[in-house]
Amino acid sequence: MFKFNTCKKENCKSYVCLDSPYCYGHSPNKSELLREMYRKIREDEEIRDVSFAHGEFEGLDFSSKVISSSYFAWCTFRNINFNKANIRTSFFQFCFFDNCNFEESDIRYSVFSGSKIIKTTFHNSMLIHNNFSGIDAWFVDFSVSDLYYTTFSSAGIRDTSFEDCNLKKANFSNTERRRVNFKYSNFEDTIN
């Protein structure tokens, strides 16, 4: 798991960024940390036990990478390719995903809660045991995905497709849904 050490700055409860004693927001050498993170993403096959909250990423390629036990809360991801990525027990809560591609990814036991997800596709993915509660989804494609035991409670979902999905035990309680397509999916097996 990533380090549970909190930022050295007084009253800051964020987790430290990489090996720095500060979180990304309070780090005096942000650009160096970002450069180190970009290097990790480019060179390492597996991103494991990494903490990088509040980071901003654009145009990166995470395709076919393994991301495990990592913490990316409050991050911004723009035009990022997560195609065929394997994500395990990682935390992406309160993030902003804009125009990202998670096609054919395998994501389990991960948290996307409170994130804003725009024009992003999860088409043909394994999304088992994930937490999407409180997300704000707009033009998101979850079609042909397995969403077993994934929770969307308290989410706002608009112009989004869940076509031909396995929704067994998926939780849609207290969601606000507009123009959401559940065609060919087992919506009757959801909790709502």
Place this chain on the structure above:
Amino acid sequence: MRIYQHFSAVGFCNTYLIGKEDGSDAILIDPGQVDNDLITLIESHHFKLKTVLLTHRHVSHSKGVKTLLKIYNPNIFAFASSVYDFPVIALEDRMYNKMTLKELEFKFDCNGIEVEAIHLPGHCIDSVVWKMDHALFTGDTLLAGKIGSTPGYMERSLLVNSINTKLMSLNDNFLVFPGHGAPTTILCEKLFNHDLMNEIASPWMKKQIRIDRINRF
């Protein structure tokens, strides 16, 4: 600290394997079922299983204990001993002062990892949340987006109040690993868990409403 999940097809329960590093002594939480995958998970990391922690008495969370006793002979920790038909180190006498019934802090070192037991009745009278560093293993008390099922309104109120006083007062970043479904965090539950939001008696919500009112004016 490393945390690995195993999903048991019996009872649809999450089992968690925790160890400091590969080859170290390990802790297993809620072995609902012992199958090849779980044994492979333990063995592939060369863990020595020394401790099993149970969150509550339900069979879907403890059925695999007897098999584990035969293979690894670990110490089993649970809140009450009387409900199990295998030897258990019970916490009930250590967590409450018998004279005053006052709750006591109960911590112990488990293979170099400090484990704290938090008694959280409601779903079951013997429900315990296990706290290790910034990770909470909540069993069926708190799940992503909802609270655990309860047999009646009184137990529901007891559970909500226990969650609000004992869990919601913790750091917002704490990670929550429930007995069923997806993981979550304390902040996500504060913001998106309708079962907690709807409870009028919630002290956290009352405080939040007060802050909102002050901000509005």
